[in-house]
Amino acid sequence: MAKSPKISASHEPGGLIVHISGLLPSLSPAEQRVARLVVADPADAARRTITDLATAAETSEATVIRFCRSVGMDGYPQLRIRLAAEAARRVEPPDARVVGGDIPPGADLAQIIATIAFNDARAVEETAEQLDPAVCERVVEAIAAAGRIDVYGAGASGFVASDFQQKLHRIGRTAFYFPDVHTALTSAALLGRGDVAVGISHTGTTSDVIEVLEQARARGATTVALTNFPRSPITEVADHVLTTAARETTYRSGAMASRLAQLTVVDCLFVGVAARSRAKAKKALEATAEAVRSHRVGAGRRRA
Amino acid sequence: MAKSPKISASHEPGGLIVHISGLLPSLSPAEQRVARLVVADPADAARRTITDLATAAETSEATVIRFCRSVGMDGYPQLRIRLAAEAARRVEPPDARVVGGDIPPGADLAQIIATIAFNDARAVEETAEQLDPAVCERVVEAIAAAGRIDVYGAGASGFVASDFQQKLHRIGRTAFYFPDVHTALTSAALLGRGDVAVGISHTGTTSDVIEVLEQARARGATTVALTNFPRSPITEVADHVLTTAARETTYRSGAMASRLAQLTVVDCLFVGVAARSRAKAKKALEATAEAVRSHRVGAGRRRA
DNA sequence: TCGCCTCGTGAAAGTAAGTTTCATCCGTGG
DNA sequence: CCACGGATGAAACTTACTTTCACGAGGCGA
Numbered sequence: 001m002a003k004s005p006k007i008s009a010s011h012e013p014g015g016l017i018v019h020i021s022g023l024l025p026s027l028s029p030a031e032q033r034v035a036r037l038v039v040a041d042p043a044d045a046a047r048r049t050i051t052d053l054a055t056a057a058e059t060s061e062a063t064v065i066r067f068c069r070s071v072g073m074d075g076y077p078q079l080r081i082r083l084a085a086e087a088a089r090r091v092e093p094p095d096a097r098v099v100g101g102d103i104p105p106g107a108d109l110a111q112i113i114a115t116i117a118f119n120d121a122r123a124v125e126e127t128a129e130q131l132d133p134a135v136c137e138r139v140v141e142a143i144a145a146a147g148r149i150d151v152y153g154a155g156a157s158g159f160v161a162s163d164f165q166q167k168l169h170r171i172g173r174t175a176f177y178f179p180d181v182h183t184a185l186t187s188a189a190l191l192g193r194g195d196v197a198v199g200i201s202h203t204g205t206t207s208d209v210i211e212v213l214e215q216a217r218a219r220g221a222t223t224v225a226l227t228n229f230p231r232s233p234i235t236e237v238a239d240h241v242l243t244t245a246a247r248e249t250t251y252r253s254g255a256m257a258s259r260l261a262q263l264t265v266v267d268c269l270f271v272g273v274a275a276r277s278r279a280k281a282k283k284a285l286e287a288t289a290e291a292v293r294s295h296r297v298g299a300g301r302r303r304a
Numbered sequence: 305m306a307k308s309p310k311i312s313a314s315h316e317p318g319g320l321i322v323h324i325s326g327l328l329p330s331l332s333p334a335e336q337r338v339a340r341l342v343v344a345d346p347a348d349a350a351r352r353t354i355t356d357l358a359t360a361a362e363t364s365e366a367t368v369i370r371f372c373r374s375v376g377m378d379g380y381p382q383l384r385i386r387l388a389a390e391a392a393r394r395v396e397p398p399d400a401r402v403v404g405g406d407i408p409p410g411a412d413l414a415q416i417i418a419t420i421a422f423n424d425a426r427a428v429e430e431t432a433e434q435l436d437p438a439v440c441e442r443v444v445e446a447i448a449a450a451g452r453i454d455v456y457g458a459g460a461s462g463f464v465a466s467d468f469q470q471k472l473h474r475i476g477r478t479a480f481y482f483p484d485v486h487t488a489l490t491s492a493a494l495l496g497r498g499d500v501a502v503g504i505s506h507t508g509t510t511s512d513v514i515e516v517l518e519q520a521r522a523r524g525a526t527t528v529a530l531t532n533f534p535r536s537p538i539t540e541v542a543d544h545v546l547t548t549a550a551r552e553t554t555y556r557s558g559a560m561a562s563r564l565a566q567l568t569v570v571d572c573l574f575v576g577v578a579a580r581s582r583a584k585a586k587k588a589l590e591a592t593a594e595a596v597r598s599h600r601v602g603a604g605r606r607r608a
Numbered sequence: 609t610c611g612c613c614t615c616g617t618g619a620a621a622g623t624a625a626g627t628t629t630c631a632t633c634c635g636t637g638g
Numbered sequence: 639c640c641a642c643g644g645a646t647g648a649a650a651c652t653t654a655c656t657t658t659c660a661c662g663a664g665g666c667g668a
Binding site for chain 1: 391392435441
Binding site: 353354355365366368369379380381 | 624626627628629
C-alpha cells in the first residue's frame with residue numbers, strides 16, 4: 001500500500017473538520033456523502049458506530065473506512081475520537097462570559113452558579129497574582145518564629161480568622177482566636193516582642209479589629225493586616241499588609257468572593273509555615289487526623 | 305438495569321474527569337487503578353484500546369467495562385469519546401504544568417502561592433461545573449419554604465455550616481448551627497415535615513453529621529448532604545445530594561480547596577434563596593449592614 | 609463496435625475490539 | 639469453621655471494524 005491516497009491530518013491542530021471539507025471535492029461520491037455527514041455534525045458522528053454511519057450515508061462500512069484513510073486517519077475509531085475532540089473544542093464559545101458582572105433579577109440557577117463560580121475563582125486567582133511573595137515570606141517567618149499568634153477578625157472575617165487559628169494550631173503553633181472584642185483586647189495586651197497579631201478585615205475599616213491590632217502593636221508584637229483595600233485604616237497599624245483582590249460587588253456576596261480570597265491567603269501562609277518544618281508539621285497533622293478517625297464510618301472505600 | 309450502581313454522568317457537562325475523581329474512593333481497587341490512569345491522562349486513555357488500558361492497569365477488560373458502568377457510561381467506546389472530548393476542552397494554560405500537583409519540598413513561596421491558587425480556583429470552577437442546577441433548585445425551594453433550617457458540620461466543615469447559617473439568618477430565614485453533636489441531635493429531634501436539615505462533610509463519612517442527618521430525616525425533615533464523594537455514607541440519609549469537586553490531595557490542604565468548594569456551593573444556594581424574595585432579602589441585608597456600620601471607621605472613601 | 613482496463617462499490621469473510629457469563633478467590637461475619 | 643457476598647479474570651460470546659474480492663459502470667484504444 002505504498003501509494004495510498006492518504007493525506008496526513010496528524011499535523012492539523014486546528015481543523016480536522018476544515019481539513020475534511022477541504023478535500024471533500026476530491027473524494028468519491030459515496031465518500032462525499034460520509035464526509036458531509038461528518039462535517040455537518042462531528043459530535044453526532046463521533047457517537048455513531050461505523051455501521052450506523054454507513055447506513056446514514058447510504059453506503060457500506062467499507063466506504064467509511066476508505067473515507068477515514070482518505071482524510072489521513074488510521075481507521076474509524078481514530079476518526080471517532082478526533083471528531084469528539086474537535087467537537088468539544090469548538091463548543092467553547094458558550095464561554096463568552098455572560099457572567100462578568102452581577103446577577104440579573106430573572107436569572108435561573110444555572111446562571112447564578114456560573115456567575116458566582118466565575119467571580120469566586122477570579123477573586124482567588126487575582127488575589128494570588130497580586131500577593132507579594134516577599135511580604136508573605138516575612139509574615140511566614142514571623143509566624144514560624146513567634147512565641148504565640150493571635151488572629152483577630154469580626155463577622156465574616158471572623159470565620160477566616162478562626163480557620164487560620166485552627167490551622168496553625170494543628171501544626172503545633174500556639175495560636176488564638178477570640179470571637180469577642182473584649183477578650184481579644186485582653187489577649188492583645190499580653191502580647192510582646194516576638195509575638196504576632198494578625199488582623200483580618202475585608203473593608204479594612206472594622207474598628208474592633210483595628211483597635212485590637214493597635215493594642216498588639218503597642219505591646220511590641222509584629223502586626224499583620226489582611227484586607228481588600230491597601231490603603232484602608234487597618235494598614236496603618238500593621239507592620240505587614242497582605243491584600244485580597246475581590247472585586248467590589250453589590251449586595252449579593254462580595255462577601256463570599258472576599259472570603260474565598262482571604263482563605264486563599266491564609267492557606268498560603270499556612271503552607272508556608274508548615275513547609276518550614278515539614279517533618280514536624282506533617283507529624284502533627286497526622287496525629288490530628290488520627291484523632292478524628294473514630295468519628296468516621298466506612299474507613300476504607302465507600303460503598304455503593 | 306434496575307438497581308445498577310450507576311451514577312449518572314449525563315448531566316456532567318463540564319467534568320467527566322472531576323466526576324470520576326469524586327467517585328474514585330467508592331470504586332473497587334482494580335477499578336481505582338483504571339480510574340487513576342484515566343484521570344492522570346485522559347487523552348492518552350482515549351487513544352488506548354480496552355485491552356491496552358486493561359493491561360496498563362494490570363487488570364482485565366471486564367474490570368474496565370465495570371469501571372465504565374460505575375462512572376455512568378454505557379461502555380468503553382462511549383467513555384473513550386467522552387474522554388477525548390474532555391481532554392480537548394481543557395487545553396490547559398502552559399503554566400499549569402508546574403502547578404497541577406503537590407508542593408515540592410524545596411518550593412519557594414511564590415511557587416506555593418501559585419500552586420495553591422491554581423488548585424483552589426480549579427476546585428471552585430470544577431465544583432460549579434458539576435453542580436446539578438436541578439438539585440440546587442429543589443434544595444433552594446425547600447429552604448425557601450422551610451419553617452426552619454438546621455445546618456450541621458463538624459471540624460472544618462463546621463465553619464462552612466456556620467457560615468451558611470449566618471447567611472440564611474441575614475436574609476431572614478430561621479436557621480441554626482450547632483457546634484456540638486448533642487445539641488445538634490436535640491435540635492434534629494425537633495424538626496418535622498417542611499423543615500430542612502443540611503449536613504456538610506467533605507469525606508461524607510463523618511459519623512456525627514450522618515447521625516444527626518439521619519435523625520432529622522426520621523422526623524420528616526428534608527435532608528440535604530454536601531460532600532465531595534457522591535457515594536459516601538452521608539448520601540444515604542439525604543434526600544438531595546450536592547457534591548463539591550476538590551481533587552484528592554495529600555496532607556497539605558485538600559482541606560482548603562474543599563472548603564472553598566463548599567463555600568461556593570453554599571453561596572449559590574444562598575443567592576438562590578435570596579433571589580426568590582429579592583426585595584425582602586435586600587431589605588434584610590441592608591438592615592444588617594446598617595447594624596454594624598457604627599463599627600466601621602472612615603466610612604467614606606478608603607481608596608487612593 | 610468490441611474488448612479490456614480502471615475505478616468505485618458493497619457483500620461477505622475475517623479479525624479485532626468490546627461485552628457477558630461464570631467459576632474462583634478472598635475477606636467478613638455468623 | 640462455614641456460608642456469604644463482593645471482587646476478579648478467563649473464556650465464551652457479540653458486536654464493531656477491517657480486509658478481501660467480485661461485480662458493474664464508465665472510458666478508451668483497436
